[in-house]
Amino acid sequence: MSESGYPDLLKRISDATEKAVRNAEIYLPDDVKARLTEALKVESVVVAKQELQNILENICLAEERFAPLCQDTGIPVMYITVPYGMTWTPEMEQAVLTGIQNATQHIPLRPNLVDPVSRENTKTNTGLSMPPVHVKHGDRFTITALPKGAGSENVSRIRMMNPSDKGNIPKFVVETMLEAGGRPCPPVILGVGIGGTFDVAASLAKEALLEPVDSMTGYEQEICDQVNQLGIGPMGLGGDTTCLAVKIKTAGCHTASLPVAVNIQCWAARRATVEVPL
Amino acid sequence: MKQLQTPLGDEVLSLKAGEMVTLSGTVYTARDEAHLKIMEDGFPFDPKGAVLYHCGPVIADNRIIVAGPTTSARMNRLTGYMLDAGIRGIIGKGGMSAEVRELLRGRAVYFAFTGGCANLAAARMKCTGVHFPELGMAEAVWVIELDKLPLTVAMDAHGGDLFAVIEDHAHEVFQAMYPTSTTRI
DSSP states (O other): OOOOHHHHHHHHHHHHHHHHHHHHHHOOOOHHHHHHHHHHHHHOHHHHHHHHHHHHHHHHHHHHHHSSSSSSEEEEEEEEEEEEOOOOHHHHHHHHHHHHHHHHHHTTTTOOOOOTTTBBSSSSSTTBBBEEEEEEEEESOOOEEEOOOOHHHHHHHEOOOOOOGGGGGHHHHHHHHHHTTTOOOSSSEEEEEEEHHHHHHHHHHHHTTTSSSSSSOOHHHHHHHHHHHTHHHHHHSOOOOOOOEEEEEEEEEOTTOOEEEEEEOSSOOOOEEOOOOO | EEESSOOOOOGGOOTTOOOOOOEEEEEEEHHHHHOOOOHOOSSSSSOOOOEEOOOOOEETTTTEEOOOBBBBBGGGGGHHHHHHTOOOEEEEESSSOHHHHHHHHTTTTTOOOOTHHHHHHHTTTEEHHHHHHHHGGTTEEEEEEEEEEEEEEOOTOOOOOOOOHHHHHHHHHHHHTTTTTOOOO
């Protein structure tokens, strides 16, 4: 790339970031909408039906009003793929942060990011080593935003299980949702990370939330069915629909270790990807 | 579906947990700071029959951009004063404590509104005024006119508590599913 092309690329990165965050905040992905619509069709509890109707109406109104789906606009967790052969630079990372700052001002977003101890707000949703920017190589240059709200994040869990406890993984996932109850704004999607190290398991659980929710493996379906049997229902008011999908991602781990993380995602499972033109 | 209109009177006493209603008329937003300020300085509005909405809205030029419900449990300890003053209804998400459930007896109800439905709420609301603007946008007491907001009576005036019933049931199901678990989490 020529010297003069580099500032242009940085501008395109920050613009793509702002667009990804905006699209994520306003438009719920089609696969999530489809799962909510299906859930309404099969839901047998009257109160739960009303809750699902409210959610579906809210999704339409967010698009019509061009406003964020939920007032908790979250922390924008970023996933980037950089074309093979291209180097990810600190300037590119800064361009992503600039895009988030612009999104915070223009959409606008609630400034959610604070110092963990003094609780002082940075007002930009950036700073203090946040938000996380995960970079991988891929075929195209893409920017994905996954804004994560606090209600569902706060009831997520990680456990370092014994390898002999592998049969208890479904129980741990179901128990996590039992303890969370209506607080994470169900119906939820459960991202589960199995394996890796302590930190990797949590990352896998979050990455699982990027996966489409229109299909599940037998193992995922089994856990999803168990969670739904709890009857927590939309918003904890009871019903058949507690969990829209369970998505599991795995990684190798130490022979003496079995990390399992469950990242709970509310019905507003926001994610959007924008390609950076090269 | 019953259509309720503020100010609320004795009609709230006949409502049952699990019943769905619509609510129209004036409500007042109040989060933690507003509760504390009211307890210190008194009510800036007549609390008799009034309805509080646990909500920190986004408002621009007196127009409501988004206004979904916030977690009510944060206001558990601050609610007795409100009910003693004559508040007849509370709107929020997630329900409230067993202590609040007892305080509601014979006088008020708790309505659940769908979490995250910030646009649905905004589309059925008009902002007509503000008290304590110095508390900032999220914590100020906004005066809001509702037009048939769909709500569920989650805690009634007879000790009925839909959240508690559902939670207890979920624990029973879990115990049956995994009988080796001896302790309730």
